[in-house]
Amino acid sequence: MTTTESGARARTRREIVSAAVVALAQDPGASLADVAAAAQVSRTTVHRYFGERSELLAAVTVAVMDEILAATRRAGLDRGPAQDALARLCREYFELGPALTLLFSGIVEIREEDWACMDEDAGRGLSDTVARGQADGSIGADLTSAWIEHLLWTVLYAAWSFARERDVPRHEALDLCLLSLRKAISP
Amino acid sequence: MTTTESGARARTRREIVSAAVVALAQDPGASLADVAAAAQVSRTTVHRYFGERSELLAAVTVAVMDEILAATRRAGLDRGPAQDALARLCREYFELGPALTLLFSGIVEIREEDWACMDEDAGRGLSDTVARGQADGSIGADLTSAWIEHLLWTVLYAAWSFARERDVPRHEALDLCLLSLRKAISP
DNA sequence: CCGCAATGTAACACCGGTGTCACATCCTGT
DNA sequence: ACAGGATGTGACACCGGTGTTACATTGCGG
Structure with missing residues (x-):
């Protein structure tokens, strides 16, 4: 049932977070567009998962x-x-x-x-x-x-x-x- | 003659640069408005002396x-x-x-x-x-x-x-x- | 194979920083 | 006291990042 959905979502989420880690490490001022590009994902998708920038930052911290x-x-x-x-x-x-x-x-x-x-x-x-x-x-x-x-x-x-x-x-x-x-x- | 003018200009210039050093050290993303405030000077004045942000940065580097x-x-x-x-x-x-x-x-x-x-x-x-x-x-x-x-x-x-x-x-x-x-x- | 979830695309308003201006004011040396 | 340089004020256009939305597309699972 939700196994697939959860699997896909979780994978994308991890992808974005780990891309954010790399992007932010390279450039502390990296924009969400940069992160999205690094994650090979649309900027909209990043917002879908994290809404605000601060949420992404929080996820990165975790x-x-x-x-x-x-x-x-x-x-x-x-x-x-x-x-x-x-x-x-x-x-x-x-x-x-x-x-x-x-x-x-x-x-x-x-x-x-x-x-x-x-x-x-x-x-x-x-x-x-x-x-x-x-x-x-x-x-x-x-x-x-x-x-x-x-x-x-x-x-x-x-x-x-x-x-x-x-x-x-x-x-x-x-x-x-x-x-x-x-x-x-x-x- | 230009002693006064030069003196005043040089003083303000130093003031801005040293304020920029402090402000940027505290917050790497400090805006020109922040620097101006720290230098107790109008933002316009900062632009008068340095035109572009990069020029100020160069002066700070020097x-x-x-x-x-x-x-x-x-x-x-x-x-x-x-x-x-x-x-x-x-x-x-x-x-x-x-x-x-x-x-x-x-x-x-x-x-x-x-x-x-x-x-x-x-x-x-x-x-x-x-x-x-x-x-x-x-x-x-x-x-x-x-x-x-x-x-x-x-x-x-x-x-x-x-x-x-x-x-x-x-x-x-x-x-x-x-x-x-x-x-x-x-x- | 159908359908829903996931994603992409495009457009939009919003905000803050930037750079530039015109004009007013202050201060200083003469 | 006056002239001119230095500074402040307020306004403006511009740009890039942000956050949101509507709609199109893809693709995976049942």
């Missing part, structure tokens, strides 16, 4: 949050030494690509409460891992944990943009990132 | 470049150990504030050739200092110099935004930045 949540889960932060866990997290986040750009450029804003909610759900988040590392001495206590979290995100984005702008191979940029980060947060 | 150039000169990169020189550079750049945001957010684009030209003029730039440090062993050779430069800018901006978003005292954010950076690029 999509990005889902990606982050999944990546965080894959990283398995509670396994092994804290430094290794953070390195795994970086590798996962690095693969997020455009979503990472969106998050970092502030197009997508994630509220404090949502972060907390995600941490809850992801089997403990970034902040706990940092705290764990500082507790067992594998991560330096000379830096605030808040700063370390901020630093991780920033250096991660640095690596991503480094690979994108200069055309350095991605794995190379990632290695530089991991090395720098490990040195920066070591005791 | 202003930012000048600020960077001056900051770089003040840092005196050829004095003392490379690590200290880079720390001094960070301190100077950190004080750039909104200009730093503009530069980092890509609103202001500086072409490769202009960077080179500035380095020439600033008594040797960032890249030479990194190279010097790597040559004398005070900076690790495990990281590419290109990456270290990229990292420095990024971590600097991280500290700036860290102080701005969370309301951490600026000097505190700067200290965290300098410490992280020193550790990251040490041998």
